[in-house]
Amino acid sequence: MLRMLAPFVFLAACASGGSGPSAPTPAVNEEFTLAPGQTATVNDAKISLTFERVTDDSRCPVDVTCIWEGDAVVHVKVKTDTDEVTRELHTQGGEPRTRKAPAGQYVITLVKLEPAPRSTAPIDPAAYRATLVVGRE
Helix, strand or coil, X not given: CHHXXXXXXXXXXXXXXXXXXXXXXXXXXXXXXXXXXXXXXXXXXXXXXXXXXXXXXXXXXXXXXXXXXXXXXXXXXXXXXXXXXEEEEECCCCCCCCCEEEECCEEEEEXXXXXCCECCECCCHHHCEEEEEXXXX
């Protein structure tokens, strides 16, 4: 009888958590890192951010000499008490591109995007990690 129950106990243990990284709950002005599809909730600001995807990654590969750094666009869904919108954050600042986006009374800033590109291999979209911070305006 115990042999028949063992597979079910194993499956139940596998299904009960440990299925991925836990959702970060940073404070205002505290950096946090998200994987694509992952959501963080800044409780004291009543804001949740979901890292949706990266597009237009033209950053200079680390193993190449470039005359321009390039840029990547990070799409983040921002949800507040009153609004839900997708914002674009750029790895290179300057108008019209910006590392910052409004979120109610706060500002979201893209601190960094990893991994850095290499000329020898494309980046798997699931491998991206965006480090963000939510601060006051």
